[in-house]
Amino acid sequence: MxxxxxxxxxxxxxxxxxxxxxxxxxxxxxxxxxxxxxxxxxxxxxxxxxxxxxxxxxxxxxxxxYEAVVQHAADDLYAQTAPPSEGEPLERLMASLTGYVDYVVANHTGYRSLVKAASGSNDALRAIYETTFTALAERFFTADPGGLVIPDTPAVRLVLHAWQAMVEDLVLTWCDTPADLTRDDLLQVITGSLPALIDTLPPPK
Amino acid sequence: MxxxxxxxxxxxxxxxxxxxxxxxxxxxxxxxxxxxxxxxxxxxxxxxxxxxxxxxxxxxxxxxxYEAVVQHAADDLYAQTAPPSEGEPLERLMASLTGYVDYVVANHTGYRSLVKAASGSNDALRAIYETTFTALAERFFTADPGGLVIPDTPAVRLVLHAWQAMVEDLVLTWCDTPADLTRDDLLQVITGSLPALIDTLPPPK
CATH class of the missing domain: 1.10.10 (Arc Repressor Mutant, subunit A)
Incomplete structure (x- = not known):
């Protein structure tokens, strides 16, 4: 060329x-x-x-x-982690989380640099990152409209945000240091930790 | 003056x-x-x-x-979160985590900007941040030398790192949006989530 x-x-x-x-x-x-x-x-x-x-x-x-590529990558991530339209809430969320792990693993160098750029001083890239982060969180409530797995309360939204930060760190670190964990082990940690985390909250008033 | x-x-x-x-x-x-x-x-x-x-x-x-101030702040954080020298491992870790929450709450604007600077392109500030992050993690193993609460395995170290990222996000977000949670509720989430997270791991091989 x-x-x-x-x-x-x-x-x-x-x-x-x-x-x-x-x-x-x-x-x-x-x-x-x-x-x-x-x-x-x-x-x-x-x-x-x-x-x-x-x-x-x-x-x-x-x-x-940069903005156009990052927005395109964010759209890609969002599309590739879409939960299936049919199924139980928990199964649909599991499928979405599996999509997230596979996406980050396949794109981890670029993903890591996006996280870094989003934390830095580039406002436009940070806005794209935060909008996507929020849209991914929103899925937990739309995929589970009855709130069976994830009740929609301010406290749950707070811990969900922190859990997302944890999952992001977990998957990115695992790409470099698998620590004897298989992909299935990693998924088990991710899917098991969210209900466990919600269980640590006081009952809604 | x-x-x-x-x-x-x-x-x-x-x-x-x-x-x-x-x-x-x-x-x-x-x-x-x-x-x-x-x-x-x-x-x-x-x-x-x-x-x-x-x-x-x-x-x-x-x-x-900047480097000197950030290093001084990191030393301060480390000193103010020192576990008491006496007591059961779990109590000592609880005291340390309480110190961490109180420190971040009291200093959240500066702390948030340090997290941002550490994620950005300033290598010296990132190094200070990462050294402190690692030193705080190390405490879980030194405060619990028998590994009763926190067994020292590569997988536990991986989830501990991710849990630290979660706690940081949780406390910083809570400063802006308390979501009906008291400081004690927040501490309950933080201290309850680590053993719950470790429980999601497969048994050590």
Whole structure:
């Protein structure tokens, strides 16, 4: 591939929206094994075989490109962790959590750098991260509308947020240091710890 | 106080090491209700009634000042959460965790900014944060040398790390949104969740 043939005929057949999506898919794929800092416009242009100028045209600069890739990755994570539409609440949540673990394991380098970027001073990336974090939490209530497993109270929402932080740390650390735990062991810790945590709360007033 | 009398007689009686410690104490106190970004050399100089130049002399610049204040805050946290030297392992750990909650609650603005700085790109601040995080984890094993409450296995160390991330998120979020939980309720969640979490692990091989 060369970076100097932005208008080769095979490539310009795509509509601009499709081409943009294709570039974001590539960005997310590159991010799976790279940190955000390592994902430059130059690298994406080279991998896509288009010019830097065209990439700037699509994304309006480096910050716009980062935001678009991170939003695309967040949408991906949200889609890949969708609970099945049928089944018992607990089974549906289990399936969603399994999807989360597999997603983070497959994309842990990029995911880790997103967590870091979200904690840092980039407000736009932090907003994307927090919106996704909240949307994932919301699923516990929509997948279990009767509140059988996860009653919807302010205290449960507080511990659910902290439990999400724990799960994120757990999966990311496990990727580097499996500590004799299999993926199934890890899932057992994740799914078993949430009801145990809720059990430590005082009964709702 | 004025910023133009760095050598007034009352102040110069202190040895340089004592003066430096006094300045760090002031920095940590100012950090309790401020983020790291808001804690400038100018503010510290003004509050201490000394010149910027003298502060630079003690700390060798802004980065040196931040590192010294954060290290001092970390030492403070570690000291204030020391378990009592006598007692049952569980009681000693409970006392230590109570100290942690009270410390974070009293210093939550500064603590939150340290977590943020540690997740960001400042390697020196991250190193201080991680060393402290690890030292706090180590206490669970030294306070319970028989492993009665917290057996020392790689899997327990993995979940302990994640549990620490959870506790940090829980206490910081609770400071903003108490969610009908008292400090005692919060302590109940924190102390009850660790054994519950360890119970979700498979038996050691």
């Amino acid at each position: 060369t970076a100097t043939t932005p208008s080769s005929s095979a490539r310009t057949r795509l509509a601009p929206g499709e081409r943009r999506t294709q570039l974001l898919d590539l960005g997310v794929r590159l991010l799976a094994t790279r940190s955000l800092d390592e994902l430059s416009i130059d690298l994406l242009a080279e991998e896509a075989g288009i010019s830097r100028g065209l990439l700037y045209h699509y994304f309006g600069g480096k910050q716009g490109f | 004025t910023a133009t009398t760095p050598s007034s007689s009352a102040r110069t009686r202190l040895a340089p090491g004592e003066r430096r410690t006094q300045l760090l104490d002031l920095g940590v106190r100012l950090l309790a209700t401020r983020s790291l970004d808001e804690l400038s050399i100018d503010l510290l100089a003004e509050e201490a009634g000394i010149s910027r130049g003298l502060l630079y002399h003690y700390f060798g610049g802004k980065q040196g000042f």
